[in-house]
Amino acid sequence: MRVLIVGSGGREHALAWKIAQSPRVTKVFCAPGNGGTRLVAENVPVADTDVAGLAEFAVRGKIDLTVVGPEVPLSLGLADEFDKRSLAVFGPSRKAAELESSKIFAKEFMARRRIPTGRFRVAESADRARAILRSGEFGYPVVVKADGLAAGKGVIICKTPEEAAAAVSAIMVERQFGEAGRRLLIEEFLRGQEVSFIVIADGAKALPLVTTMDHKTVFDGDEGPNTGGMGAISPSPFLTGPMFEDVMRTIILPAIAGLREEDRTYKGALYAGLMLTEAGPQVLEFNCRFGDPETQPQMLRLESDLAEILVAAVGGDVLANEVRWSDSPAACVILTSGGYPGTYEKGKVISGLEDVARTPGVMVFHAGTKFENGLCLSSGGRVLGVCASERTLQETMAKIYGAAAWIRFDGAHYRRDIGTARMGTLG
16 A cells, blocks of 8 residues: 655654554655655655645555645645545545634534533624723633634733733734634633543544643743644543543534534544533634644554554544554653744754664654755754653653753754653653
8 A cells, every 4th residue: 555644744754654664555655744754755745735736646656545644735625636536535625624724613613513612702803803802701811813724823822901912913913824813713711731632533433542632832831822732742641531431422523423414524633622621621622633743642652553544534434443552651842943933943953863763762753854965954843753652651751851862953942841740640
């Protein structure tokens, strides 16, 4: 079987690494890939937003399965184009992917389907947003969100009226997130523990993956602006067995059934970002893809054949195979360019990767990297993910941070507290 992975991040490197281990898979391609995917796959110089180009490559390359990593190609209708050409693709249609590409659609969908989520209001203009904030309906803190895709950065938690006014201006007036800020959401601030709940859906049924917990903010102690994710641990210490079943019953399965009833049949990875509140689990957001950096520790824990699971999902029977997971925890720490999630420089030479490669039990998944003239260079905000899975979370984090210390590039930054506040729970 020949498999194409669409995307260029750490998630895609992790997927390619795992899929390449399948005895059914003879060749893996990544479009466009990164400096690390070339070690487990053949990089293809086609942008992940070039829907027609990707479809033409899949036909020409006799691709048996395409796995879509990032959200933008899905919002552009990649899965629809592949379906038209009778090409097997793992990823939802453009209509189904609106669950992520429009936060307003997602909230209104949840309201229709009685899926638990926070109270919200929609603003079509900056003046309307300011009026909602002045009304005092939500109090502070309050959450201000750009409606469209913003690479995980369009959510602003505002502690004061001044911060909220600045957020509205940044999104709707200055258009820091482009067209994603044409409309915005104002939501109540939910208190509790945040967890990531990800399943593989086949249009009607869902296979839950092991739980994870992302660390969104850029600085230690959960301080600073939101990012695409600075690290993740698996399992989440906060999602117990009964609560796990509650999430499936009240959130995941109603979402899949509701989408099918609204002619948006969902096949692909469905990610629910949840807040575990005193009133029970509530949805912060839906993503229509595997998580990043959640996928990295999940792939370390997955003992079954990922290619078989994805083929079964595309075929409409995701529960056909028994899925095995390691009991050992796993984690990922993201190394970023200096200045991320704001402006940052690219092209920094990365050293120390050879030393880390000789460290047993450590896996480095590349994200924003490229390989030129024998050198590995930074090419994005999130550059590398250092991962491990050991007997305990303490041992896992010690191994990761020991390896991360070997890696050098100008301006490199990473959080030093991933998982540390939760290690006592996992032992």
